[in-house]
Amino acid sequence: DADVTQTPRNRITKTGKRIMLECSQTKGHDRMYWYRQDPGLGLRLIYYSFDVKDINKGEISDGYSVSRQAQAKFSLSLESAIPNQTALYFCATSDLAWETQYFGPGTRLLVL
Amino acid sequence: QQQVKQSPQSLIVQKGGISIINCAYENTAFDYFPWYQQFPGKGPALLIAIRPDVSEKKEGRFTISFNKSAKQFSLHIMDSQPGDSATYFCAAGYSGGSNYKLTFGKGTLLTVNP
Numbered sequence: 227d228a229d230v231t232q233t234p235r236n237r238i239t240k241t242g243k244r245i246m247l248e249c250s251q252t253k254g255h256d257r258m259y260w261y262r263q264d265p266g267l268g269l270r271l272i273y274y275s276f277d278v279k280d281i282n283k284g285e286i287s288d289g290y291s292v293s294r295q296a297q298a299k300f301s302l303s304l305e306s307a308i309p310n311q312t313a314l315y316f317c318a319t320s321d322l323a324w325e326t327q328y329f330g331p332g333t334r335l336l337v338l
Numbered sequence: 339q340q341q342v343k344q345s346p347q348s349l350i351v352q353k354g355g356i357s358i359i360n361c362a363y364e365n366t367a368f369d370y371f372p373w374y375q376q377f378p379g380k381g382p383a384l385l386i387a388i389r390p391d392v393s394e395k396k397e398g399r400f401t402i403s404f405n406k407s408a409k410q411f412s413l414h415i416m417d418s419q420p421g422d423s424a425t426y427f428c429a430a431g432y433s434g435g436s437n438y439k440l441t442f443g444k445g446t447l448l449t450v451n452p
Contacts, residue, residue, distance in 0.1 A: 230381075259439070266347065268427060268444035269382070284439070316381050325370055325431065327440065329381030 229253045230330035232317050238336045239307050247302045247333050249317030258300040259327065260284075260292060263314040272315075275300055307337045341365055342430050344443025351450050357415035359446045361428035364409065368430040372440070373402065373413050376425045385426070386413070418450045 230251045239245050249258065260272040271284030273292040281292060289311060293301045304311055314334050318327040343362045351357045363371075372387035388395045388402040388411065395402045401414040415422055425447050431440040 266444060268344070269442040271439060271441075274439055318381070325372065325387065325433075326384050329383065331379075331381050 230317060230319055230328055232315075232330040232333050234333060235331065236334045238338065240338050241308055243307050245304045245307055245335070247304075247315055247317075247335070249300045249302070249330055251298050251317075251319045251328075251330075253319055253321070253328060254297075255319040255321045255328070256297060257320045258294070259318040259320075260290075260300065260302045261316045261318060261329075262286060263316060263332075269316070272302065304335075304337075307335075309337045311335065312337045341441045342428060342443045344428050344446060346446060347444070348447040349449070351418045351448065353418065353420060353450055353452050355418050355450075357418045357422070357448055357450070358412060359426055359428070359448070360410065360412045361430075361443050362408075362410045363430045365430070365432070366409070367432045368441075369433055370431045370440075371402070371404065371411050372429050372431075373400075374427040374429065374442075376427065376445075378424075382425075382427055415448075418448075420450045420452050423448055423450050 233248045256277050259274040261269045270286050275281050275294045278294045291303045314332050316332050317330040320327045341364050373385045374382035375385040376382040386397050386400050390406050399416045404411045425445045427445045428443040429440040
């Protein structure tokens with residue numbers, strides 16, 4: 227969905243490096259989410275934010291941090307990347323009705 | 339603890355056949371059950387959703403069947419087409435309290451052969 231963009235789309239990094247994944251949305255939604263997708267494990271929630279002052283941990287937040295710079299921007303950081311963080315990362319947004327989440331195109335991350 | 343269990347992990351169906359994907363949940367507080375469809379290289383997108391006050395919801399060839407007592411719900415794709423080939427995720431969420439988020443199943447890779 228072009229309304230939710232993620233940068234970069236692909237990234238290769240080395241163990242121990244700091245990396246930031248960025249998400250921007252033009253849908254005007256207050257709620258934003260970061261998910262991780264691994265084969266056979268589905269989508270797992272890393273962090274979510276209901277507004278710029280509200281950040282919440284998801285089920286797998288260890289090793290990750292986030293920043294909500296503005297209503298439209300939500301960044302995910304890996305402070306010291308490790309190989310088992312190799313995955314496909316998705317950002318999503320929802321409005322106050324929360325049920326429908328709109329996903330970005332994903333960032334494929336490889337940690338060597 | 340896996341709160342939403344999805345099966346099968348993969349499914350191969352012939353064109354024109356019926357595809358059935360099943361999900362079971364544990365938390366009786368869940369009151370919203372969506373299905374998301376994901377094509378290769380794309381993010382998931384909402385396909386169809388149901389609330390537990392109805393037992394079935396149909397949108398075109400896609401139907402959700404819901405069994406509250408068994409804590410199970412399923413997606414049926416009638417007249418399956420090659421264009422339906424994708425990964426399907428069930429999910430569950432609840433609107434009460436402040437914990438507005440979805441719990442996803444592990445996904446089902448559907449292949450529809452021509």
